[in-house]
Amino acid sequence: MENNIFGPLGNEKYTEYVRDIRASAFHLLDLVGDILDTSAIESGEFSLPRSSLKVDEVMRECMKLMRVQALNAGVELAANFRAGLPLLHADRLAIKQIAINLLANAVKFTPEGGRIDIDLSATGNTFLISVADTGSGIPEDVLPDILLPFDRGRQNPHESKEGTGLGLAIVNSLVALHDGKIEIESVVGAGTTVRVWLPLDGSGAA
Ligand SMILES: Nc1ncnc2c1ncn2[C@@H]1O[C@H](COP(=O)(O)OP(=O)(O)O)[C@@H](O)[C@H]1O
Ligand SMILES: [Mg+2]
Incomplete structure (x- = not known):
């Protein structure tokens, strides 16, 4: 509809509304x-079918999704x-979801002209995924709780970026x-680096 596949909507306003509806x-x-x-995760019903992953390929897919x-x-x-x-x-x-959530945060909280570095490396039995941005940063006093559900740090509810605090x-x-x-x-003011370490063999795996 937004692209007028079945003919023009007639009025520019309609196109604008359609775009808003789509965004919502x-x-x-x-x-x-x-x-x-x-x-699902909290009820323990999240099944994790494991396989041998090329993380660089998975990460490139996620970067493609976030490119626009x-x-x-x-x-x-x-x-x-x-x-x-x-x-x-x-x-x-799960790896895709981890990557997309971290990339989405980095993009969301980094102002124009900023940069996001995605590093992949491994040492011993551990894989390291690192997402570093040059964004707004997270105040020290809210950092300890930032991983809790619904915690949105210092996001002012009236003027904040969209989000649930669940990512x-x-x-x-x-x-x-x-x-x-x-x-x-x-x-704060310099940026954020999130590092995720994962055991290569998925030890303790189901
Ligand atoms: N890369 C980042 N830079 C700055 N602040 C961040 C970053 N990632 C997360 N945050 C802070 O942590 C809060 C929680 O993040 P998240 O759980 O993904 O929730 P949401 O993105 O829905 O707000 C965010 O609201 C923000 O305040
Ligand atoms: Mg988020």
Whole structure:
């Protein structure tokens, strides 16, 4: 409809409304998706079918999904992937969800002209995914609670960026289900780096 496939809408205003409706629908889908994920994880009914993953391929897919948003935000996405990365025994969807949530936050909280560095590396039995941005940063006093569901840090509810405060909680749960670890390093006004360590063999796996 937005693209007038079946003929023109007649008035420019209609096109604008259709665009708004479409944006709202996507926003609701995001919201419902986050809530469903959270409840599924908490009820323990989140199955994690593991396979041997090429994380660099998964990450490139996620970067593709975020490309338009990054472009619109005027933020550069840079991939720094170590050569000869080992396979990661993990759930593909979970890894995608972790990556997309971290990338979406980095894009959302980084002003125009900023940069997001996505690093992949591995040492010993551990895979490291790192997403570093040059964005607004997270105040030190709210950092300890930032992984909790619905915690939105210092987002002013009246003028804040869209979101549910569930993204990082979901990331945290999915990382825990893989016996991994998450670390957030942040400096207000300078940027945020989120590091996720995952055991290569998915130890403790189902
Ligand atoms: N890369 C980031 N830069 C700055 N603040 C961040 C970043 N990632 C997360 N945050 C802060 O953590 C809060 C929680 O993040 P998240 O759980 O993904 O919720 P949401 O994105 O829906 O607000 C955000 O509202 C924001 O205040
Ligand atoms: Mg988020």
